[in-house]
Amino acid sequence: MKGVLETQVMHSPALESNPLGDPSRRELTVYLPPGYQGGTGRYPVVYFLNAFSGSGKSWTNFSAFSVSVPERLDALVAAGTIPPVIGVFPDGWTSLGGSQWVNSDAIGRYRDFLAKDVVGFVDRTYRTLPKALSRAVVGHSSGGYGALVMGRYHPEIFSHLSAQSPDAYFEYCYLPDLPKAASAMLKAGGVEAWYKDFLLRSRETKARGEDFAVINILAMAAAYSPKKGEPLNLELPFDAQTGKLRLEVWNRWLVHDPVRFVPKFVDAFRKMKTVFLDCGSRDEFNLRWGARMVAEDLKNGGVELTHEEFEDGHTGVNYRFERSLAVIGPRLAAE
Known part of the structure; x- marks a missing residue:
């Protein structure tokens, strides 16, 4: 890699005394692009939300003959496909395997964990551009669902989102x-x-x-x-x-189904500068259809949307982040 990965440990007030007893101190993996160290410039930030049964560490797991998402991000920056960005990989693991990145009385306040604690820590610790126009939130599966949750509740924090194979149409x-x-x-x-x-x-x-x-x-x-x-x-x-x-x-x-809440909160999604949505045509969890329904609702609501289908299933599709980042990256407001 031409950039570097480093690990921080942060405390999350939102996760204190959570019902599952999961730790409120979390590791945070951060990608810093070439030129960050020793420089003075400020950078846009992309937040990557892990899927169900994953964690912040999942993004850097070795996979034979494949490339990790941080490595794909680094290659896009090195090639000039996207401008230099900071990549943040928060740890959304819970004792039940995940949180859907929502606030729940049974799990904890994981929406607040990301929107308040993680974003605040990153802006205090790194040379970020601390504004919505310079922040993106992306994820696959439950991470993609979480990106839609952030679009629904926090367009004042994130102006760009990518929901890839998100949980949708619960039936x-x-x-x-x-x-x-x-x-x-x-x-x-x-x-x-x-x-x-x-x-x-x-x-x-x-x-x-x-x-x-x-x-x-x-x-x-x-x-x-x-x-x-x-x-x-x-x-x-x-x-x-x-x-x-x-x-x-x-x-x-x-009530929590994007097919239901997107039409009700379309005004929030209309504030987004970039919305990317995709799903595999052979998705084993039938998410293709939910993605199509959400895409239709977004378009009908006047949201500027990039919606794509690709010939593959649900797992092993991290290569699709190259496509979503190529769409979002150039639209992030730089210094």
Whole structure:
């Protein structure tokens, strides 16, 4: 790499005393472009949000014969495809595997963690351009969902976003996994019993392939239907004995569906200078259709949008960040 990666440790007031007991001190991986060290100039910043089951460290994991996202970012800067930027990779890991980057009574205040604590720390620590026009937020899958959350709530902080294969149209991406979760909970004897057994076997040996759908539904319930006093402080959207959909809970989930909230908050998205949205045509979680619906709503709302589909599935598509960054990078306001 021509730039450098460094690791900081930051404290997050937003995550203090979070319900899961996860640490409020978090590592923060930061990419600094060539010329930053020893220079005096200020730089735009791109914030990368990790997907479900990922963390800030996931971005730098070695993968045979492939290239990491920080390496792709470095190559784009070196080639002059995008101007020099600072890249920030915050740690959104939770004990349930993720937060959807929302504020939740069952998980913690991860929207505030990013929008207040991480952005504030980065602006205090590095030579940034501390304004929305010089900030972008990007992510894939749950990270892409998080980028849409930031667009909904914080256009005053981020003027550019990229949502790549984001969770959207919950009937297609989550509903198929509800019976799987219901069966696992019934067999285990409840939410807490299943979760305890899952953690034990994951640490002693390894998680089973069928576990992903179950822990994913638990994490989504913690994000979308938290309820203090319930097991893990969450309500499941199905009856524990019959598997019947509990519409009063499921409707709480739907409020958080981008297909539902984007049209209601289109004024916020209209404030964005760049919105990039993509999804693979063979996405295994059916997210292609949610992306198409969100794209239609954004366009109908007068949002300037780049929407693309590509011939691939959901995983192993980090190469798409080269495309999203090529769209966003030149539009970031420089010094």
